[in-house]
Amino acid sequence: MKVLIIEDDPLHRSYLNEAIRAALPECDGVLEAENGNSGERLARDCKSAHIVMDLQMSQRNGIEAARTIWKERPETRILFWSNYSDEAYVRGVSRIVPAGAVYGYVLKSASDDRLKLALRSIFIESQCVIDREVRGMQQRSLGNVNGFTEAEYEILVDIALGLTDRAIAQRRNLSVRSVQNRLQQLYIKLGVYQPLGNQDDDSRFNLRARAVAVAFLRKLLNHSALERAETDLTGWLARQPHD
Amino acid sequence: MKVLIIEDDPLHRSYLNEAIRAALPECDGVLEAENGNSGERLARDCKSAHIVMDLQMSQRNGIEAARTIWKERPETRILFWSNYSDEAYVRGVSRIVPAGAVYGYVLKSASDDRLKLALRSIFIESQCVIDREVRGMQQRSLGNVNGFTEAEYEILVDIALGLTDRAIAQRRNLSVRSVQNRLQQLYIKLGVYQPLGNQDDDSRFNLRARAVAVAFLRKLLNHSALERAETDLTGWLARQPHD
DNA sequence: CGGGACCTTGCGGGATCCCGCAGAAAAAAT
DNA sequence: ATTTTTTCTGCGGGATCCCGCAAGGTCCCG
Numbered sequence: 001m002k003v004l005i006i007e008d009d010p011l012h013r014s015y016l017n018e019a020i021r022a023a024l025p026e027c028d029g030v031l032e033a034e035n036g037n038s039g040e041r042l043a044r045d046c047k048s049a050h051i052v053m054d055l056q057m058s059q060r061n062g063i064e065a066a067r068t069i070w071k072e073r074p075e076t077r078i079l080f081w082s083n084y085s086d087e088a089y090v091r092g093v094s095r096i097v098p099a100g101a102v103y104g105y106v107l108k109s110a111s112d113d114r115l116k117l118a119l120r121s122i123f124i125e126s127q128c129v130i131d132r133e134v135r136g137m138q139q140r141s142l143g144n145v146n147g148f149t150e151a152e153y154e155i156l157v158d159i160a161l162g163l164t165d166r167a168i169a170q171r172r173n174l175s176v177r178s179v180q181n182r183l184q185q186l187y188i189k190l191g192v193y194q195p196l197g198n199q200d201d202d203s204r205f206n207l208r209a210r211a212v213a214v215a216f217l218r219k220l221l222n223h224s225a226l227e228r229a230e231t232d233l234t235g236w237l238a239r240q241p242h243d
Numbered sequence: 244m245k246v247l248i249i250e251d252d253p254l255h256r257s258y259l260n261e262a263i264r265a266a267l268p269e270c271d272g273v274l275e276a277e278n279g280n281s282g283e284r285l286a287r288d289c290k291s292a293h294i295v296m297d298l299q300m301s302q303r304n305g306i307e308a309a310r311t312i313w314k315e316r317p318e319t320r321i322l323f324w325s326n327y328s329d330e331a332y333v334r335g336v337s338r339i340v341p342a343g344a345v346y347g348y349v350l351k352s353a354s355d356d357r358l359k360l361a362l363r364s365i366f367i368e369s370q371c372v373i374d375r376e377v378r379g380m381q382q383r384s385l386g387n388v389n390g391f392t393e394a395e396y397e398i399l400v401d402i403a404l405g406l407t408d409r410a411i412a413q414r415r416n417l418s419v420r421s422v423q424n425r426l427q428q429l430y431i432k433l434g435v436y437q438p439l440g441n442q443d444d445d446s447r448f449n450l451r452a453r454a455v456a457v458a459f460l461r462k463l464l465n466h467s468a469l470e471r472a473e474t475d476l477t478g479w480l481a482r483q484p485h486d
Numbered sequence: 487c488g489g490g491a492c493c494t495t496g497c498g499g500g501a502t503c504c505c506g507c508a509g510a511a512a513a514a515a516t
Numbered sequence: 517a518t519t520t521t522t523t524c525t526g527c528g529g530g531a532t533c534c535c536g537c538a539a540g541g542t543c544c545c546g
Contacts, residue, residue, distance in 0.1 A: 163449065181494075183534080187534090216459075
């Protein structure tokens with residue numbers, strides 16, 4: 001059994017390396033990669049590796065790497081080891097995990113023991129391990145209580161990219177009015193909606209822009225999510241006929 | 244001489260601790276804080292400490308902590324030790340450094356030696372040390388070539404917060420039209436501007452929203468910058484008469 | 487089968503945004 | 517001091533956004 005580490009911080013890398021050797025004595029080889037690209041390559045070469053990786057690395061972020069790795073070998077077991085439990089990350093991960101795959105998500109702030117336990121659970125016991133904090137986020141996110149539909153999240157991303165209503169309608173195969181309906185939904189859920197009738201109100205906010213702002217502040221969006229969305233978008237634009 | 248470490252990652256904290264003891268044998272005490280709040284408190288107590296701190300910590304981010312510390316004791320020497328050289332961070336730092344203060348900005352990716360050298364330069368030789376990469380950013384940012392004016396940056400932040408033209412005008416003491424002029428400037432510099440006349444154009448983008456998006460993608464804005472701006476804004480809103 | 491909950495779509499209108507045009511005011515250069 | 521350059525400002529209009537209203541559609545449940 002081999003384990004592949006994908007993590008750009010050398011300190012964390014060596015810490016992980018030690019933790020793995022300690023927790024998994026049956027492991028006979030630890031590989032290291034310092035970004036998503038070389039990580040993918042190594043994963044391809046060494047067929048049977050389990051993987052521990054960071055999200056957010058500079059070159060190629062963890063989620064993209066994980067996506068391609070899982071696309072090539074869906075049974076790969078991946079433990080995500082991240083600083084944050086941003087909704088954007090959690091959602092990003094759960095969007096790409098293949099059906100029935102074994103994976104984990106533990107925070108870097110977790111204790112030594114928890115990390116080691118997670119390593120054994122995932123790689124030996126074939127059992128998923130999600131940090132309670134992350135799990136909480138996930139629940140809140142998917143459970144309807146104050147959670148966002150896939151549709152709502154999608155349109156949030158679209159306006160965050162700066163698309164017009166019309167462009168969104170085109171992209172999502174909707175009428176412009178429907179797009180606006182979804183936007184309204186979104187505004188309400190984000191608590192940005194202006195109850196109207198405020199005559200003397202100083203309606204200081206541009207709803208569209210404000211929605212994006214609070215989404216960022218709430219970590220519903222973050223840099224890497226935006227980056228992914230941007231590359232998706234340019235792909236779509238390229239496929240579009242030039243009018 | 245004492246040194247105060249403000250850094251939320253325990254691994255990095257202990258690494259820093261060792262590096263400091265090795266580089267500064269004349270140092271007779273190293274304190275540690277794991278977020279901006281307790282860092283400020285410690286800095287207040289132990290009057291004469293030099294400081295090494297991370298930007299982006301969860302509780303209270305580095306720039307805010309540094310600002311209050313410098314406000315209380317402008318001659319404090321601070322070494323910023325960060326993962327990133329985002330324009331948002333660099334700009335944030337150079338905005339708050341008091342005249343004549345000694346400080347440094349080195350990346351976590353820097354070598355051991357560079358870190359130690361920086362420690363000695365700043366705390367012993369009273370000399371500023373800015374990583375070349377960061378310095379490059381700074382130049383590009385301040386030099387007019389593809390750089391953003393303070394005014395432009397300011398309005399960028401305002402639309403990122405979701406303010407309307409009118410609200411911005413009020414806040415910055417301008418006419419609405421001037422705000423729009425500045426916006427136009429911004430759009431041009433961000434390469435978002437639409438040359439107009441495209442009849443069949445794919446004007447797929449809402450300029451305002453798109454500007455924010457590319458600013459994020461280029462790391463001209465980031466979460467912590469937005470957070471700071473948001474608290475500034477709510478402060479201002481509170482001071483505003485309620486019509 | 488009828489009613490209810492939900493989503494989609496068109497229409498219309500008021501508010502906002504984007505921006506060319508051109509004069510006034512301020513700042514910088516000569 | 518005068519010219520040049522930049523910035524600020526009002527006006528006007530077309531495009532876009534925001535959203536109430538109302539007419540279908542779909543799906544599920546009794």
